Amino acid sequence: MNKHQRTKIKAIILTQIESLTEESQAPENAARTKLRLERLGTALRRIEADNYGKCFKCEKPIQKSRLLVFPETMLCTDCLKKPGEQT
Ligand SMILES: [Zn+2]
Secondary structure: OOHHHHHHHHHHHHHHHHHHHHHOOOHHHHHHHHHHHHHHHHHHHHHHOOOOOEOOOOOOEOOHHHHHHOOOOOOOHHHHOOOOOOO
């Protein structure tokens, strides 16, 4: 992932954090929102550390189309399809 892509993903993450923070007023969403914010925060740190976009399990690059929609994702689609297979 090059610098331009990182900058783009970072902007997406920051936008999502901002909209989630506004949404978090609704108490029924609080737990889910908190979890998502934590994941987005982790994703941001991984971008800063240049450790972003790799599958946490198999270390293959995660599909970019997926990262653009769910930037907090840590698994590639292959690994997501095999939830029973723990490392
Ligand atoms: Zn994987």
